[in-house]
Amino acid sequence: MRLAGAALLGLIVLAAAAAPWLAPTPPNQRFPDLLYAPPTRVCVGDAPGVHVHPLRIASRLERRFEEDRSTHIPLRWFSGGVLVSTDPGSGAPLLLLGADAFGRDRFSRLLHGSRATLALGLLATVVATIVGALIGGIAGYAGGWLDALLSRVSEFVVVLPAIYVTLALRAMMPLVLPASTTFLLLLAIFALLGWPMVARGVRAIVLVEREREYAVAARAAGANPARVLARHLLPAAGGYLGTQASLLLPAFILAESTMSYVGLGFPDTTPTWGTMLQDASNIALLGDDPWVLAPAAAIFMVVLGVNLLVQSTGRAPIQLER
Amino acid sequence: MARFLIRRLAFALVLLVCTSSAALLLTRLAPGDVTSQLGPFAPRQEIEATRARFGLDRNPIAQWGSWISRAVRLDFGDSFLYNRPVGPIVVRAAGNTALLAISALVVATVLGIGLGTFTGSRGTGWLTTLVRGASVMVISIPPLVMSLVLVFIAARTRWLPTGGMLSAGAVDASWTASAADVAWHLVLPTLALALPIAAAFERLQSQSMAEAVRQPFVLAAIARGAAPRVLVWRHAWRVSIRPICGVYGLVIGSLLSGSFIVEFVTAWPGIGRLMYEALRARDIYLVSACAAAGAGFLALGTLLGDVMLAVADPRVREGLES
Numbered sequence: 001m002r003l004a005g006a007a008l009l010g011l012i013v014l015a016a017a018a019a020p021w022l023a024p025t026p027p028n029q030r031f032p033d034l035l036y037a038p039p040t041r042v043c044v045g046d047a048p049g050v051h052v053h054p055l056r057i058a059s060r061l062e063r064r065f066e067e068d069r070s071t072h073i074p075l076r077w078f079s080g081g082v083l084v085s086t087d088p089g090s091g092a093p094l095l096l097l098g099a100d101a102f103g104r105d106r107f108s109r110l111l112h113g114s115r116a117t118l119a120l121g122l123l124a125t126v127v128a129t130i131v132g133a134l135i136g137g138i139a140g141y142a143g144g145w146l147d148a149l150l151s152r153v154s155e156f157v158v159v160l161p162a163i164y165v166t167l168a169l170r171a172m173m174p175l176v177l178p179a180s181t182t183f184l185l186l187l188a189i190f191a192l193l194g195w196p197m198v199a200r201g202v203r204a205i206v207l208v209e210r211e212r213e214y215a216v217a218a219r220a221a222g223a224n225p226a227r228v229l230a231r232h233l234l235p236a237a238g239g240y241l242g243t244q245a246s247l248l249l250p251a252f253i254l255a256e257s258t259m260s261y262v263g264l265g266f267p268d269t270t271p272t273w274g275t276m277l278q279d280a281s282n283i284a285l286l287g288d289d290p291w292v293l294a295p296a297a298a299i300f301m302v303v304l305g306v307n308l309l310v311q312s313t314g315r316a317p318i319q320l321e322r
Numbered sequence: 323m324a325r326f327l328i329r330r331l332a333f334a335l336v337l338l339v340c341t342s343s344a345a346l347l348l349t350r351l352a353p354g355d356v357t358s359q360l361g362p363f364a365p366r367q368e369i370e371a372t373r374a375r376f377g378l379d380r381n382p383i384a385q386w387g388s389w390i391s392r393a394v395r396l397d398f399g400d401s402f403l404y405n406r407p408v409g410p411i412v413v414r415a416a417g418n419t420a421l422l423a424i425s426a427l428v429v430a431t432v433l434g435i436g437l438g439t440f441t442g443s444r445g446t447g448w449l450t451t452l453v454r455g456a457s458v459m460v461i462s463i464p465p466l467v468m469s470l471v472l473v474f475i476a477a478r479t480r481w482l483p484t485g486g487m488l489s490a491g492a493v494d495a496s497w498t499a500s501a502a503d504v505a506w507h508l509v510l511p512t513l514a515l516a517l518p519i520a521a522a523f524e525r526l527q528s529q530s531m532a533e534a535v536r537q538p539f540v541l542a543a544i545a546r547g548a549a550p551r552v553l554v555w556r557h558a559w560r561v562s563i564r565p566i567c568g569v570y571g572l573v574i575g576s577l578l579s580g581s582f583i584v585e586f587v588t589a590w591p592g593i594g595r596l597m598y599e600a601l602r603a604r605d606i607y608l609v610s611a612c613a614a615a616g617a618g619f620l621a622l623g624t625l626l627g628d629v630m631l632a633v634a635d636p637r638v639r640e641g642l643e644s
Contacts (some may be wrong), residue, residue: 132364159337159624163579164597164616166343168609171601172352213469256463258583261466268323280470281587296467304462 008301016114023108024085024094027271031093036063039098039291054092063288098291100279102199110294113271118302120183121253122189129245131191132198133237137229139199140206151203154196156212162193166255170264179270186259192250198244205237209232246310250303257299273298330628334621338614345351345613346389348384349606356402356604376402377605389607398614399607407609412596416471416615418487419585419592423577423619424506426515430573433516434523435566441524442531442562443554453524460521465580469514469587482510485589499637511588515580526565534562567634571627578619593619 015022031037040052053067065154073090076084086094097106139150169189177185209215210233218228253273259265260274261281268275273295280286280292355378357369373379377388389399401408441450453502463471476482483489487507488500535558536542543557557607582594593615600608632639 096562159575159620160341161575161616161620162576163582164594164613166611167582167598168348168601171346171598174353175602250464254466258466260430261583262586277466277470280474283473283477286470286474287484290474293470293474296470300463300467307458307462 001308005305005310008305009309010116012298012302012305013118015111016118017112019080019115022083023105023111024082024096025105025108027109028104028269031095031099031105033057033091033103034065034095034099035060035063035101036285036289037095037099038284038289039104040095041067041091042075042094050075050093052086052092053219054090065193081194091179097294098289100276100292101282101285104290106276106294109271109276110273112297113276113295114298116179116266116270116272117184117253117256117274120186120190120256121249124187124252125245125249126192127187128194128248129198129241131278132195132244133202133234133241135195136199136202137206137234137237140203141210141225141229141233142165147203154199157193157196158200160193162251163255163258165193166190166259167264175264179266182266182270186265190255191269194248195253197240197248201240201244202234202237205240206233207235209236238311243310246306250306253299253302257295287305330621330625334618334625336615337621339586341617342393342610343386343390346386346606346610347382349601349604349609350378350385352604354604356606359402359603365511370610376400389610395527398611401600401608402605403603403608408608412593412610412611412615415591415593415596415612416619419581419594420619421504422508422511422515422585422590422592423574423581425512426581427574427579429512429516430519430523431566433520435527435563437520438524438527439531439562442528443535443558450593454528457521457524460517461525463492463518465514465518466583466587468517469511472510472514473587476510483507484510485587487589487591501516507590509592511584514515514584514588515577518580519576523566526569527562530562530565531558534558537561564634567627567630570630571624574623574627575620578616579621 014053014266020308034055037055040055042050042052044050046069051072053069054071054073055065056068058064058066071092073086073092075084075086075094079085080088084094086092093105095107097110100106100109135150135154138163139147166186166189170185171193173185206229210228215228215232256265256272257274260272261277263278266272268270268278276295276303277292280296329588355373356376357372357378358365360369360372370379377385380388392399396409398408400406404411437453441453444450447546472482473484475486483506485507487504489503489507531554535554537558540553540558543553549555581592582598584590585592585594586598593612597609597612597616599605600612
């Protein structure tokens, strides 16, 4: 089970890293004649080699397409710096998951979108974990009024329903922001809301560990507080940090998708799983075209991968998104 | 017990005042204000008049002061968007959210505890394996993905309405008919919100049950000749529900977060959608009233969680009474 989870996550990260090579078309290239096109069928048999047939619009209103079975367009392997694609001049791009409302290839956008989504999620997890470990460590080690203050603050933040606070903080900024600003803003909001979860547990661990013999010995040997904390006490919280990170990562990925879905995340020109899901808010389209849900499936696979990875390490498999 | 309740109420009041004040001030300080709703060609005098009408020409602290002194007398200001007092608007939306959250909580509890008790008390078998596998899958489907998938299924099969709270023709239907209509619309959002939590409950209850049936008192009951069904559902069950009662407070927080996106996807007219609209329009009094309603939900939820804990565990009960 654990291996399956690790393999799933590894595969997703690998696909994100190799996105420019794996994606058949650039993520923002538009095919004006192929709005809402269904996935391209890859055929073998009726002509030599692996090939596709070009799509022609039968009815724009009904979003109905017909294959031109008489024309065969061969797949090109390892050409133009891309694993597999079709000749750009042929007018029959390889749309493995169909095209979206602007005629852009969904599969390519899914691959490129995983980069922003995963990078934001991973970076926010790392920042929140480090900040939480430091603050929790300081609170547990220092004690006194500093501990009391930090504990009250973190308790207060933990109580708040995170998605509403994210929504409110994001909405405080100008509603339309460029992608890089959005990235930093969401990163800051996620880190701000994530650290208290980590800090509370680390504080409890440090509180116990600081009275243990090895910590007392380190202090007696003249190590300054920063060294005792960083070299001796925080490593004791390592396992706990891993568990917390595994809870934060899916929550952050989901939060990005939610924000982008409701239109307060990344702009539409930046593919992320959330911005891609906006197409699914059109219910008439959703009923006709299940491929709109591809980013939802991707989110599911990340969460499943993390859950499988963590579950067999003995943690209670309860995952409550907050 | 009385002291505990008074402390809780005081905390709820502080939370309520803090969140709604923070929401008011943040929205006030955010770039842009309600006059952007007047459009880009609004004459200057009208913009000034609108600002003056809602107190936007005064400094934020003075505005907050007059808002809070009126709020004490239960006058929470007028909504800019709806041009009405915010009280009734928010109460209506909060009622809809409460309906959704409570029905999801009931479904998740009944389904999760029922199935968990079943799988935890049996050893192995194809049915247990099936339920367990389904839980691991469903835990990894966050409400965003679950609601989109359910809306897709509903749009395809037309088994359930895909969104909203009432059918178009049900406005002047009889009381029972419109209640039935609401219940029919409630099924999809409830499932989207409840299924992931039910799966988490199932796993938790299953583990706890498996531990409970191995305890000595169960062996003693077997020795006395208690029937297996009585054993599981009366003796072991009372002990096994403790972990679920322990996370109840947390679950209510996650319900509130999850309901935001479920309301958004299924067009359920609850507090989440209202707050989103209010934030986007910089409707400051509506935002702060929504925040107050959310804080109220949260305080009620944690109180309910504590009550559940006290009901399940006599040790907690004694701690409260002393």
